[in-house]
Amino acid sequence: MGHDIPLAVPSLTGREAEYLQECVASGFVSSVGPFVTRFEETFATRVGAAHAVACASGTAALHLAMVTLGVGPGDTVAVSDLTFVASANAVHYTGAQPVLVDSEPRTWNLDSALLHDWCVAEAAAGRPLPAAIEAVHVLGQPADVEPLLALRDRFGIPLVEDAAEALGAGYREGPVAGHQVGTVGALGCFSFNGNKIITAGGGGMVVTDDEDQARRVRHLSTQAKLPGLGYHHDEVGFNHRMTNLSAAVGLAQLEQLDAFLARKRAIAATYDAALADLAEVTLPPRVGWADPSSWLYSILLPDQGTRDRVLTALVDDGIGARPLWAPVSSHRPYRDAPRVGGEVARDLADRGLSLPCSVTISDDELAIVVAAVRAALARA
Numbered sequence: 001m002g003h004d005i006p007l008a009v010p011s012l013t014g015r016e017a018e019y020l021q022e023c024v025a026s027g028f029v030s031s032v033g034p035f036v037t038r039f040e041e042t043f044a045t046r047v048g049a050a051h052a053v054a055c056a057s058g059t060a061a062l063h064l065a066m067v068t069l070g071v072g073p074g075d076t077v078a079v080s081d082l083t084f085v086a087s088a089n090a091v092h093y094t095g096a097q098p099v100l101v102d103s104e105p106r107t108w109n110l111d112s113a114l115l116h117d118w119c120v121a122e123a124a125a126g127r128p129l130p131a132a133i134e135a136v137h138v139l140g141q142p143a144d145v146e147p148l149l150a151l152r153d154r155f156g157i158p159l160v161e162d163a164a165e166a167l168g169a170g171y172r173e174g175p176v177a178g179h180q181v182g183t184v185g186a187l188g189c190f191s192f193n194g195n196k197i198i199t200a201g202g203g204g205m206v207v208t209d210d211e212d213q214a215r216r217v218r219h220l221s222t223q224a225k226l227p228g229l230g231y232h233h234d235e236v237g238f239n240h241r242m243t244n245l246s247a248a249v250g251l252a253q254l255e256q257l258d259a260f261l262a263r264k265r266a267i268a269a270t271y272d273a274a275l276a277d278l279a280e281v282t283l284p285p286r287v288g289w290a291d292p293s294s295w296l297y298s299i300l301l302p303d304q305g306t307r308d309r310v311l312t313a314l315v316d317d318g319i320g321a322r323p324l325w326a327p328v329s330s331h332r333p334y335r336d337a338p339r340v341g342g343e344v345a346r347d348l349a350d351r352g353l354s355l356p357c358s359v360t361i362s363d364d365e366l367a368i369v370v371a372a373v374r375a376a377l378a379r380a
């Protein structure tokens with residue numbers, strides 16, 4: 001019959017157009033302007049960080065975080081194997097080598113206990129440890145940071161959070177109870193790509209409580225240009241700043257964040273209830289000690305063949321289902337990257353299926369998706 005239900009598209013019904021018109025009227029459309037500052041300040045307050053620096057993309061935010069920590073050639077950085085490739089690319093841009101860490105079934109995030117024990121064994125053997133750990137909060141589910149903070153305290157390995165998918169998620173219990181994701185590590189990175197929880201058209205943010213590091217991120221993002229009228233640069237910087245146009249959209253979106261999160265969580269609860277009785281379906285991970293952002297709703301099916309048959313049936317029906325990402329270690333540039341752990345990430349990637357979950361999706365459309373999953377499974 002052919003529906004038209006996309007995977008994750010933005011809702012732009014707040015003050016986006018009004019703020020964009022203000023940009024045009026004021027002439028501030030580029031990388032300086034009042035909306036950049038307003039977006040940064042409002043964002044920092046919202047996530048509970050002292051400083052926020054707006055960037056051209058989430059990838060740029062991660063890249064700046066790595067450079068700010070001094071990551072470079074000869075270093076390794078531990079990254080989740082199961083993530084969007086940008087997490088690893090940001091490490092690669094610095095000349096460092098990603099070490100790809102397997103997932104844990106409990107949260108689908110990098111197995112931080114495994115990484116902890118691996119680092120302890122590497123140190124005991126006299127081998128060099130990663131220069132940083134980049135923990136991705138995969139699909140908006142907070143990672144178990146306790147073993148990673150132990151590594152920071154014991155070996156001084158800084159933690160960077162790739163919170164691109166996890167704006168609004170946070171910890172309930174444990175050593176960082178009350179913290180939102182992105183404010184646990186030395187630096188936290190967010191994305192405002194079109195499919196994320198809020199969008200700026202494109203954009204990202206680095207947050208930190210460390211004023212010196214915030215200053216350094218900002219400096220590196222603006223070609224490392226020194227203040228003053230002359231064009232003087234004290235190191236090789238980047239053009240990674242956000243424009244005022246993007247910040248106008250981002251700020252208007254941020255004003256709606258609570259409503260977006262409420263809808264994302266309601267969508268997840270609706271799918272959970274509607275799919276719970278299907279023996280073939282494993283629902284997304286839930287833990288008692290953290291609240292996810294519920295950015296993307298992804299389930300596991302019994303095997304890759306079933307997943308592919310259900311995926312094809314949904315897509316043929318106009319339903320924007322997608323597989324989970326292939327693991328980073330399966331992409332050509334990363335095939336020889338060192339790996340820690342076994343085959344959990346590959347198994348999740350083989351069996352994972354993401355279902356439409358835009359904040360604009362209607363309850364009728366959710367029912368259509370559920371019916372299509374049930375019908376496809378009955379045939380699969």
Ligand SMILES: *Cc1c(COP(=O)(O)O)cnc(C)c1O
Pocket residue numbers: 057058059060083084086087136162164165190191192193202203204
């Ligand atoms: C989207 C995403 C990024 C990259 O953000 P962009 O704004 O698209 O550059 C990085 N990491 C993860 C986990 C993402 O989902």
